[in-house]
Amino acid sequence: MEEIPNKSHVLVLPFPVQGHINPMIQFSKRLASKGSIKVTLITIDSISKSMPMLEYGSIKIHSIPSNDSPPESYDHFLEWFRSLVCKTLTTIVETLSDTDHEYPVKVIVFDSITTWAIDLAHELGLKGAAFFTQSCALSVIYYHMDPERTEVCYDGCGNVCLPSLPLLEKQDLPSFVSQSYLYPSLSKLVFSRNVNFKKADWLLFNSFDVLEKEVIDWLRTQCRIKTIGPIIPSMYLDTRLKDDKEYGLSLFKPNSETCMKWLDLREIGSVVYVSFGSLASLGEQQMEELAFGLLMTDCYFLWVVRATEENKLPKEFMSKAKEKCLIVNWCPQLDVLAHRAVGCFFTHCGWNSTLEALSLGVPMVAMPQWSDQPTNAKFICDVWQTGVRVKAGENGVITREEVARSIRQVMEEEKGVTLKENASKWKQLAKEAVDDGGSSDKNIEEFLKFVMH
Numbered sequence: 001m002e003e004i005p006n007k008s009h010v011l012v013l014p015f016p017v018q019g020h021i022n023p024m025i026q027f028s029k030r031l032a033s034k035g036s037i038k039v040t041l042i043t044i045d046s047i048s049k050s051m052p053m054l055e056y057g058s059i060k061i062h063s064i065p066s067n068d069s070p071p072e073s074y075d076h077f078l079e080w081f082r083s084l085v086c087k088t089l090t091t092i093v094e095t096l097s098d099t100d101h102e103y104p105v106k107v108i109v110f111d112s113i114t115t116w117a118i119d120l121a122h123e124l125g126l127k128g129a130a131f132f133t134q135s136c137a138l139s140v141i142y143y144h145m146d147p148e149r150t151e152v153c154y155d156g157c158g159n160v161c162l163p164s165l166p167l168l169e170k171q172d173l174p175s176f177v178s179q180s181y182l183y184p185s186l187s188k189l190v191f192s193r194n195v196n197f198k199k200a201d202w203l204l205f206n207s208f209d210v211l212e213k214e215v216i217d218w219l220r221t222q223c224r225i226k227t228i229g230p231i232i233p234s235m236y237l238d239t240r241l242k243d244d245k246e247y248g249l250s251l252f253k254p255n256s257e258t259c260m261k262w263l264d265l266r267e268i269g270s271v272v273y274v275s276f277g278s279l280a281s282l283g284e285q286q287m288e289e290l291a292f293g294l295l296m297t298d299c300y301f302l303w304v305v306r307a308t309e310e311n312k313l314p315k316e317f318m319s320k321a322k323e324k325c326l327i328v329n330w331c332p333q334l335d336v337l338a339h340r341a342v343g344c345f346f347t348h349c350g351w352n353s354t355l356e357a358l359s360l361g362v363p364m365v366a367m368p369q370w371s372d373q374p375t376n377a378k379f380i381c382d383v384w385q386t387g388v389r390v391k392a393g394e395n396g397v398i399t400r401e402e403v404a405r406s407i408r409q410v411m412e413e414e415k416g417v418t419l420k421e422n423a424s425k426w427k428q429l430a431k432e433a434v435d436d437g438g439s440s441d442k443n444i445e446e447f448l449k450f451v452m453h
């Protein structure tokens, strides 16, 4: 008699900001594509209303209604979200299990930032998998530099030497380590994630084995981590998931047609794409230096300036830039990076943007702002060697000359050719990792087996 496979229902609980939801939706799609499984993504109303569809194949979206709108400050938001989920999760799990006995809820995949979710999962008799939306290197840094656990590890020059990592100067450290005084509560939060290493049943990382080989080998000596990335829509990598062309959520509305039409008019590799992601905000002086630095090059540039940042653009800039520049409030970043006209990504080095550039083979100019971005920039320049980093002047501002110099290095000089070759190599390795039988693909299958038990 044919064996009936076990069936299972997985709940996925991302922290509701763009850079965290995108990879967790993608992970859900990969998981659901393996069959015999249902996935429900749990989020809040303000996010679900920006999702064009409330269902993606076998993935359902469950939006938790709330009477009050989410608070703006991070601290209050974190607590608001925790309390909302804690109040409602039991009912959600009971309702889902009652309506579908065939697919019992067995596992919650939660954002590693919401450390309280593991206790909640265990109280409900479920297993919990912590999903990390940053690099493995970051986790190693936080693991070793946890003020609760360790006396750290600076050498006489203020550099940090940790197992499996390159020597890190102050400028390479995450801002929650190097400038923790600026972000007391967020710094506390990132270190609190270390609790996942003790409590979570699984640890999932949006990275892939060869990308962070030494770091991952070391982490594996400490805990059971599984790399499942790069989690970007399949169409841009292995093309195995039909119709998986976009993340499915855009909290900002992209000016897609304008961008693609403008790029279509440009020659191969002639455009610098400039973006600082969904959160980072430049000072007015820095914005001016950047704007005029871009103009000093001979390149075309497509610059994402979010609506809330637009008032910082220097007044005389727009008239001067008309010929060479397209400014939009948001763009379809994957399509832009995949466009043949784009020769360089001038980036804040957010982890998703970094993985996207590596997966699509685009060389970078790194201008990290905060959080994990300085460490990502270090790896981009010195480990993966797919980019150069701008150097700040004494007052911390990056001058227009430095902006132009860095772009020319990538777009015009011999160095750029090597960066491009390296980028193409990483693109191939990223594809292999998620393709049939690749390291990340195998890890997702192993996770699936765990979910089925």
Ligand code: UDP
Residues within 6 Å of the ligand: 018, 019, 020, 022, 254, 275, 276, 277, 278, 279, 280, 304, 329, 330, 331, 332, 333, 334, 349, 350, 351, 352, 353, 354, 356
């Ligand atoms: N993104 C986009 N359009 C833009 C800028 C960014 O779609 O104009 C997407 C980008 O593809 C990435 C995410 O927003 O998936 C940004 O995540 P990242 O980790 O790079 O930075 P964060 O916004 O979290 O700082």
